Amino acid sequence: MELCRLCRLQSFNCSWNQLTGLPSWLRHVTTLTKLDARKNPIIGPLRFAAESENSARAVRHFLTELEHGAGSFRSVKLMLVGHGFAGKTTLKDVLQCSNTADIPAVIDRKRERTRGIETLTLIANAGDGPWVDAQTAAAMADALRFNVWDFGGQMEYCTGNQHFVSEECAVYVLVLNPCDKTVSVDQQARFWLSFLASKFDPVRLRHRAGLASIAIVITHGDSLLDTANARKPCLQQVRAVCNEEHFRNLPIVNAVATFLDLKRHPQQIVSLRSSLASLGRQQIAF
Numbered sequence: 001m002e003l004c005r006l007c008r009l010q011s012f013n014c015s016w017n018q019l020t021g022l023p024s025w026l027r028h029v030t031t032l033t034k035l036d037a038r039k040n041p042i043i044g045p046l047r048f049a050a051e052s053e054n055s056a057r058a059v060r061h062f063l064t065e066l067e068h069g070a071g072s073f074r075s076v077k078l079m080l081v082g083h084g085f086a087g088k089t090t091l092k093d094v095l096q097c098s099n100t101a102d103i104p105a106v107i108d109r110k111r112e113r114t115r116g117i118e119t120l121t122l123i124a125n126a127g128d129g130p131w132v133d134a135q136t137a138a139a140m141a142d143a144l145r146f147n148v149w150d151f152g153g154q155m156e157y158c159t160g161n162q163h164f165v166s167e168e169c170a171v172y173v174l175v176l177n178p179c180d181k182t183v184s185v186d187q188q189a190r191f192w193l194s195f196l197a198s199k200f201d202p203v204r205l206r207h208r209a210g211l212a213s214i215a216i217v218i219t220h221g222d223s224l225l226d227t228a229n230a231r232k233p234c235l236q237q238v239r240a241v242c243n244e245e246h247f248r249n250l251p252i253v254n255a256v257a258t259f260l261d262l263k264r265h266p267q268q269i270v271s272l273r274s275s276l277a278s279l280g281r282q283q284i285a286f
């Protein structure tokens with residue numbers, strides 16, 4: 001008998017297999033109360049549903065939403081990581097800035113040091129316009145929702161933050177500050193890439209299967225005015241770190257950092273927004 005005819009199925013155990021997805025007919029089996037799909041290499045956010053506490057309900061809900069193309073799964077985590085004072089919270093504010101002329105003032109705004117993690121949902125509507133807070137704005141049909149996680153960069157929070165690191169459905173923005181007098185830009189890069197590398201499964205890294213992306217941005221470009229003599233070595237150092245044996249398989253986008261000089265060239269935010277949105281869309285196009 002075909003499995004899809006089991007319309008009164010109550011319990012289904014498909015754990016410890018090689019399943020990369022779950023059959024779409026499961027969404028119709030309303031009698032299903034127990035589903036064990038653990039220990040399968042399920043790709044994409046379906047895996048979170050399959051591993052959740054009430055997996056039968058979560059998987060049914062997920063598959064139904066997927067069938068209807070519902071917006072709730074057009075969500076991707078955008079994780080801002082980097083040392084304290086690298087410019088993560090500033091970047092989060094700038095991404096929401098509706099007028100590029102205001103960006104220099106937003107950068108100079110006094111802000112509290114981030115403690116632990118701050119989260120908010122930003123909607124990247126189609127195009128490269130400002131991202132808007134989901135609490136205050138309505139999303140268009142093809143909008144992408146970024147669940148933004150702004151990690152307090154202070155070392156003492158690292159252990160706690162590890163629980164939030166996920167291998168997929170996420171875009172990591174590694175923010176580096178070349179003006180940090182205590183930790184050089186290559187040390188910052190090495191620290192955070194090691195942290196991320198320890199969270200990715202080495203086998204999946206080798207196969208590059210449906211993994212999160214890592215984008216690197218270098219802030220404080222305005223403080224490194226001497227473009228030829230200051231920026232080039234800085235970029236070279238970061239590129240060299242990305243090419244180190246230990247990091248070579250990481251899903252670093254282009255393995256090249258972007259130098260941001262948003263104070264003098266606020267327009268740069270437009271292309272950054274559109275690159276991040278395109279990375280986000282790749283995460284949900286599975």
Ligand SMILES: Nc1nc2c(ncn2[C@@H]2O[C@H](COP(=O)(O)OP(=O)(O)O)[C@@H](O)[C@H]2O)c(=O)[nH]1
Binds near residue numbers: 084086107109112263
């Ligand atoms: N000059 C300059 N200052 C910046 C830039 N980005 C951030 N800052 C400043 O750097 C400090 C730390 O930024 P913040 O976003 O709080 O860092 P976080 O700890 O990584 O969240 C703040 O005083 C910002 O105003 C930049 O591109 N240029």
Ligand SMILES: [Mg+2]
Binds near residue numbers: 089090114150152
């Ligand atoms: Mg901060």
